[in-house]
Amino acid sequence: MAFNSALPNQEFLWGIFQKVDKDRSGYISADELQMALSNGTWTPFNPETVRLMIGMFDKESRGTVSFQDFGALWKYVTDWQQCFRSFDRDGSGNIDKQELQTALSTFGYRLSEPTVETIVRKFDRMGKNTILFDDFIQACIVLHTLTSAFRQHDQDQDGIITLHYEQFINMVFSLKT
Numbered sequence: 720m721a722f723n724s725a726l727p728n729q730e731f732l733w734g735i736f737q738k739v740d741k742d743r744s745g746y747i748s749a750d751e752l753q754m755a756l757s758n759g760t761w762t763p764f765n766p767e768t769v770r771l772m773i774g775m776f777d778k779e780s781r782g783t784v785s786f787q788d789f790g791a792l793w794k795y796v797t798d799w800q801q802c803f804r805s806f807d808r809d810g811s812g813n814i815d816k817q818e819l820q821t822a823l824s825t826f827g828y829r830l831s832e833p834t835v836e837t838i839v840r841k842f843d844r845m846g847k848n849t850i851l852f853d854d855f856i857q858a859c860i861v862l863h864t865l866t867s868a869f870r871q872h873d874q875d876q877d878g879i880i881t882l883h884y885e886q887f888i889n890m891v892f893s894l895k896t
């Protein structure tokens with residue numbers, strides 16, 4: 720997924736970083752990030768999404784994000800917010816089946832309606848047939864990971880792969896989702 724907004728200036732980022740880094744350790748932990756993020760409801764931000772995001776920007780593999788990598792993380796979150804808002808056509812604060820279908824086809828996925836329904840069911844934590852902001856990010860990251868894994872086996876890019884049982888098990892267990 721390609722985002723193209725500019726990175727904010729360092730002073731601005733440092734202000735945010737200090738607010739998020741509650742224990743002043745100089746690093747943002749998953750708990751601190753979770754507290755700082757909002758999905759637009761009073762429910763806690765999806766911890767799986769927080770874990771995925773920390774993992775993406777945690778260059779030092781400490782399970783935390785330093786100020787150096789915080790800019791990229793901040794940009795990532797705000798870009799997702801914009802993306803989410805642009806696909807939430809009716810401004811309901813969540814993404815329904817139609818909105819997800821539009822979003823995914825814009826991202827270049829060719830998925831049938833039943834498949835999109837399956838994705839909504841999987842990431843609908845509220846049981847309302849819609850997806851919240853944090854779950855939307857998780858859904859897109861997981862879909863991206865699954866698609867990349869599939870493509871590695873789909874040498875001729877025809878959308879079909881043949882896997883032996885153990886290849887399948889290996890593929891699933893080596894996924895970082």
Ligand SMILES: [Ca+2]
Nearest residue numbers: 740744746747
């Ligand atoms: Ca900290």
Ligand SMILES: [Ca+2]
Nearest residue numbers: 807811813814
């Ligand atoms: Ca909506």
